[in-house]
Amino acid sequence: MTTIGAPLRRKEGLAKVTGRAVYLDDITRPGLLWGRTVRADVPGGRLERIDFAPGPPWDEIVVVTARDIPGRNVVPLIADDQPCLVARDIQHREEPVVLLAHADRQVLARAVAAIRLVVTPAPAVLSLAAATDVLSELTLERGDLAAGLAGADLVVDGTYETGAQEHLYIEPQAMLAEVGEDGALTVWGSLQCPYYVRPAVATVLGLPEDRVRVIQTTTGGGFGGKEEYPSMIACHAALLAVKARRPVKIVYERGEDMRATTKRHPSRTRHRVGVSRDGRLLALETEFVLDGGAYLTLSPVVLSRGVIHAPGPYRWPNLRIRGRVMRTSYPPHGAFRGFGAPQAIFALEVHLDRVARALGIDPVELRRRNLLRPGDVMATGQPVEPGVDPLAVLDRALDASGFAARRAACDASNTGVSAVKRGVGLATFFHGAGFTGAGESKLASEAALRLGADGRVEILASSAEIGQGAATTHAQIVSEALSVPYEMVSPAVVDTAVVPNSGPTVASRTVMVVGGLLAQAAREMVDRLRAQAGLPRPHTPADFAVAARAYTDAHGPLLTRARYSAPAGWQWDERTLTGEAYAAYAWACYVAEVAVDTRTGETEVTDFVAVQDVGRVVNPVTARGQVHGGVCQGLGFALYEDVVWQEGGMANARMTNYIVPTSADTPPIAVVFCQGEASPSKGLGELPMDGTAPAVVNALNAALGAEIARIPALPERVLQATLPA
Amino acid sequence: MIVLDLTINGRLVRVQVAPLTRLLDFLREHQKLTGTKEGCGEGECGACTVLVDGLPVVSCLVPMGQLDGAAVTTVEGLTAVGDPGLQRLQEALLDAGGTQCGICTPGIVVTAHALLDARSRPTLEEIRDALAGNICRCTGYTAIYEAVRRAAEPVP
Numbered sequence: 001m002t003t004i005g006a007p008l009r010r011k012e013g014l015a016k017v018t019g020r021a022v023y024l025d026d027i028t029r030p031g032l033l034w035g036r037t038v039r040a041d042v043p044g045g046r047l048e049r050i051d052f053a054p055g056p057p058w059d060e061i062v063v064v065t066a067r068d069i070p071g072r073n074v075v076p077l078i079a080d081d082q083p084c085l086v087a088r089d090i091q092h093r094e095e096p097v098v099l100l101a102h103a104d105r106q107v108l109a110r111a112v113a114a115i116r117l118v119v120t121p122a123p124a125v126l127s128l129a130a131a132t133d134v135l136s137e138l139t140l141e142r143g144d145l146a147a148g149l150a151g152a153d154l155v156v157d158g159t160y161e162t163g164a165q166e167h168l169y170i171e172p173q174a175m176l177a178e179v180g181e182d183g184a185l186t187v188w189g190s191l192q193c194p195y196y197v198r199p200a201v202a203t204v205l206g207l208p209e210d211r212v213r214v215i216q217t218t219t220g221g222g223f224g225g226k227e228e229y230p231s232m233i234a235c236h237a238a239l240l241a242v243k244a245r246r247p248v249k250i251v252y253e254r255g256e257d258m259r260a261t262t263k264r265h266p267s268r269t270r271h272r273v274g275v276s277r278d279g280r281l282l283a284l285e286t287e288f289v290l291d292g293g294a295y296l297t298l299s300p301v302v303l304s305r306g307v308i309h310a311p312g313p314y315r316w317p318n319l320r321i322r323g324r325v326m327r328t329s330y331p332p333h334g335a336f337r338g339f340g341a342p343q344a345i346f347a348l349e350v351h352l353d354r355v356a357r358a359l360g361i362d363p364v365e366l367r368r369r370n371l372l373r374p375g376d377v378m379a380t381g382q383p384v385e386p387g388v389d390p391l392a393v394l395d396r397a398l399d400a401s402g403f404a405a406r407r408a409a410c411d412a413s414n415t416g417v418s419a420v421k422r423g424v425g426l427a428t429f430f431h432g433a434g435f436t437g438a439g440e441s442k443l444a445s446e447a448a449l450r451l452g453a454d455g456r457v458e459i460l461a462s463s464a465e466i467g468q469g470a471a472t473t474h475a476q477i478v479s480e481a482l483s484v485p486y487e488m489v490s491p492a493v494v495d496t497a498v499v500p501n502s503g504p505t506v507a508s509r510t511v512m513v514v515g516g517l518l519a520q521a522a523r524e525m526v527d528r529l530r531a532q533a534g535l536p537r538p539h540t541p542a543d544f545a546v547a548a549r550a551y552t553d554a555h556g557p558l559l560t561r562a563r564y565s566a567p568a569g570w571q572w573d574e575r576t577l578t579g580e581a582y583a584a585y586a587w588a589c590y591v592a593e594v595a596v597d598t599r600t601g602e603t604e605v606t607d608f609v610a611v612q613d614v615g616r617v618v619n620p621v622t623a624r625g626q627v628h629g630g631v632c633q634g635l636g637f638a639l640y641e642d643v644v645w646q647e648g649g650m651a652n653a654r655m656t657n658y659i660v661p662t663s664a665d666t667p668p669i670a671v672v673f674c675q676g677e678a679s680p681s682k683g684l685g686e687l688p689m690d691g692t693a694p695a696v697v698n699a700l701n702a703a704l705g706a707e708i709a710r711i712p713a714l715p716e717r718v719l720q721a722t723l724p725a
Numbered sequence: 726m727i728v729l730d731l732t733i734n735g736r737l738v739r740v741q742v743a744p745l746t747r748l749l750d751f752l753r754e755h756q757k758l759t760g761t762k763e764g765c766g767e768g769e770c771g772a773c774t775v776l777v778d779g780l781p782v783v784s785c786l787v788p789m790g791q792l793d794g795a796a797v798t799t800v801e802g803l804t805a806v807g808d809p810g811l812q813r814l815q816e817a818l819l820d821a822g823g824t825q826c827g828i829c830t831p832g833i834v835v836t837a838h839a840l841l842d843a844r845s846r847p848t849l850e851e852i853r854d855a856l857a858g859n860i861c862r863c864t865g866y867t868a869i870y871e872a873v874r875r876a877a878e879p880v881p
Binding site: 009012014015017020021025026169219221222254466622624627628629632633654655660661664668669 | 820824831861863866871
């Protein structure tokens, strides 16, 4: 049975194309109230008093403030620094202060408007330049930087900036909480990490964790935006439900979602590269700074991923990467597909094109001379995996995109009088899959399978299907490992009362790590059926059904489980960032072609080719979909998606003026997998976010002979970059 | 409150509603037709697209007061009719990978169905143009273009 590699239809696909899939806002409960959040609306200060202006029927409205919190007033994450509701100190504009619930949303809207917060303002930190409080810092060093720079024929400096990026999942954040007759809480929600939500709600309500049950509803996109913030909303819904003794639903309006929830960390990267005349990279000195916003959230882990990815897939005999996350008065930035790597890779790949121009050599040739090769060691000291050949990925991309001919055609076209200039650019990069360093060992994820009398196998894992294909790829992995048809395997609803903690649905770990655990649980199931139910070797699906019946008749349902443990001999030093940083890396080379109108600054991406080695592809349709979607989000990151800040808040929190790519902006994207059939599957979800923006900006710079170093490359920035110095 | 007669998914109904009630809320809350989704509430994302008298509109921007005598069709209505063209489109979306998280999909199905009704063999440019009001954050559109193209192929 070879299920892996087959273009099988997604498990929940039919429900989605017919409109039958049930998202959180489609659910109602008897006696349901709606919840709303009143926010600080000033970037810093001290809350003195909350006034309730007359008008709304206050006796009918459920009101929750920090004083109503029965447990600890904190949304626990890496540090317990972020309150669930403001008690006194306001650290950013979107901090929640008061929660309200009522059955009628119009009454609720009037109540929100009638609340006045009396605040003594405090100074706010509204730029990276003004930030002095370091939330987190890390350094990665190798070789002798000073000697490397001193021995270089040429030293090239550059500074690169990336803006905040909003996830803009099309289903806004949404949670529903209900208290059962026994006082236990059930929370339904749109989320990626049920086992982040459960301890958060338990902490805030002062309940043992087993009194909180979290159930994922069909989730309309996440991209990291539903990693940590849903815990906050779940706590709010739960507080209201407990006080009201009625179920409470909170669905963010689009504007509130865009203003209040996390975004990609803005970044500023300064590179200094020493290179020999013949194009050998000798030294890299990097200062990588992220804007963390007002609380720590996941910033230290975003930073470590950014720092580890900053050198890119190249041989650097000498380097020093210094990374910092600064505290500012913006709403905390958080997880977003790529998690620090897109910012770092953007800076390096655009800088390498600058180095190539300074040297007068072809940027392809510069990469070819310096890419890691089999047997090489990365900056962290981790060797390049056997079977991987980054040069082959580059060559495949040059070939698939017809790079040389394309570039010649652009050059020829640009000699004409047309105001539209064309350019082609590329980026070579990698992305480490799974949690960084010892993260997976600390998580010690669990996953399980349950075999019923009918021979059907249920997947018990907390991996949330958020559109990426978790349900489908997991079923394919299990089906193949058990040699049973795909239709006989299905995932259980992600419900903390049913599934074990398989870790969060993040970090490109769902296929590689959790899928690996499921394959292990499947092998154990086969062994048990061989030993105890006469399953022959090899077996047919019919044999499996007979053995399933025999086993369950005698013993009841068969449950097999697996728990993660790191391969023997793995080392990781989280202080120096040395050792086995990731279980595996995916390798890629992306090629973009653009046409830019030098009169308007408008850029059109006319063609895009994405080539990658992600090991064995589990489902070519969902895998291609991950690349298509990641590239499209990368086009937005590169060209359109501009968060405009005003007094610490997002001024353009609407889909009318926060522009994401539409079909009119997105050409068909060509995807190539250089797949090793024999190699294990590696993480894929985040990879496409990393290389798209630098490929596009390198194409733009090639078209214009410009030095665009800041994204999004809005038309006005493009025009500015083309002005004579 | 006003009284309106309209057709919802082929069924004639008389309703009493406030004239400024959004068609989207009427469908989801009064008619329990939750296949139509709200993504932005300002007509930008297209997740709430339905057909009014055969043309795609964003139901979050349509007040009920405008709909006396109108025929409204949602994704549920299209699916229930069992139209072979629609089924081909839905199957093509499944096979090509044109749905991921699925929240935009009902709107995409409605818009693409209207396109295929109007143009039997749309070009890539026509497909990209027709879908430009339906934002999808997952698929990068490529698989949706492919699905619409496949749905438009002559039945063998």
